[in-house]
Amino acid sequence: MTTVVNRQPHYKRVLLKISGEAFCGKGGYGISGDELELITEQIADAHDLGIQLAVVVGGGNIIRGRSLAEQGQIAQATADYMGMLGTAINGLALKERLDQTGHPARVLSAINLTSVAENFIRGRAVRHLEKGRIVIFVSGTGNPFFTTDTAAALRATEIGADVLLKATKVDGIYDKDPAVHQDAKRFDTLSYQQAMDQRLAVMDLTAFSMCMEHDIPIVVFDMKTPGRIADVVAGKPCGTQVTATN
Numbered sequence: 001m002t003t004v005v006n007r008q009p010h011y012k013r014v015l016l017k018i019s020g021e022a023f024c025g026k027g028g029y030g031i032s033g034d035e036l037e038l039i040t041e042q043i044a045d046a047h048d049l050g051i052q053l054a055v056v057v058g059g060g061n062i063i064r065g066r067s068l069a070e071q072g073q074i075a076q077a078t079a080d081y082m083g084m085l086g087t088a089i090n091g092l093a094l095k096e097r098l099d100q101t102g103h104p105a106r107v108l109s110a111i112n113l114t115s116v117a118e119n120f121i122r123g124r125a126v127r128h129l130e131k132g133r134i135v136i137f138v139s140g141t142g143n144p145f146f147t148t149d150t151a152a153a154l155r156a157t158e159i160g161a162d163v164l165l166k167a168t169k170v171d172g173i174y175d176k177d178p179a180v181h182q183d184a185k186r187f188d189t190l191s192y193q194q195a196m197d198q199r200l201a202v203m204d205l206t207a208f209s210m211c212m213e214h215d216i217p218i219v220v221f222d223m224k225t226p227g228r229i230a231d232v233v234a235g236k237p238c239g240t241q242v243t244a245t246n
Contacts, residue, residue: 010235013052015156017166020060031093040097046229052129056137056152059086080144091138105134110142122158149203153210167223172240173202190242218242
C-alpha cells in the first residue's frame with residue numbers, strides 16, 4: 001500500500017464513483033483480484049488522509065442492464081434490477097478487502113438485501129461516516145431507468161458531500177473519445193452548463209443537473225495511476241473539474 005506522508009485533505013466528505021469495469025481487466029468480466037487490490041489500495045490511501053469517504057459502485061463488469069434490455073428478451077426495468085444486483089456483488093467484494101486491510105467498511109443498499117447489506121438510511125450512512133467507516137452504496141438509486149452516475153449525484157447530495165469524484169479509465173473529460181480521435185481535446189475545467197450543452201458523455205444529464213442544482217463540484221480523473229485518488233482528495237490538479245463556472 002502506498003504511504004501518504006505530510007498531506008492535508010482539500011475536502012472533508014467525499015463521494016467517489018467507481019465504474020463496474022474498474023473491477024475487471026481490460027475487456028473482461030467479473031472481478032479481477034489484481035484490479036480489486038488496486039482499487040482497495042487507492043481508497044485506503046485516500047481515507048488515510050483523514051476524510052469521510054463514501055463510494056458508489058457500478059455493476060457493468062457483472063451485467064449491463066441497458067445492453068441486456070436492448071436484446072429484446074428482458075424488459076429494461078427487470079434488466080436494471082439485475083444490474084443493481086451486480087453493483088451489490090462489487091460492493092461486497094470491496095468491503096471484504098477493505099476490512100482485511102484495517103479499513104472498516106459498510107455496504108448500504110437501495111433495495112432490500114438484508115442478508116448481506118444494510119438498507120440505505122441517510123442518517124445511518126452519515127453516522128457511519130462520522131465514525132470513520134467507509135460507506136459503500138450499492139443498488140443504484142433503487143429504481144430502474146436511472147444510472148449509477150445519477151445514484152452518485154443523489155447520494156452526494158444526501159450526505160452533504162463536498163465533492164463528487166468520478167474515477168474513469170481516462171485522465172479527464174474530452175470533447176470526443178480520445179481512444180478514437182488523436183486530436184481529442186481534454187478540458188482542465190468546465191461549467192455544469194457547458195458539460196450539459198455539449199452532451200459530454202462522461203456522466204448523464206440527470207447527474208450533471210443534480211450536482212449543478214446543489215453546487216457539488218465534480219472531478220473526473222484516471223484512477224489507474226497509483227495514489228491518484230489521494231492526489232485529488234489532497235487538492236492536486238488532476239483530470240477535469242466541473243463547477244458552476246470554469
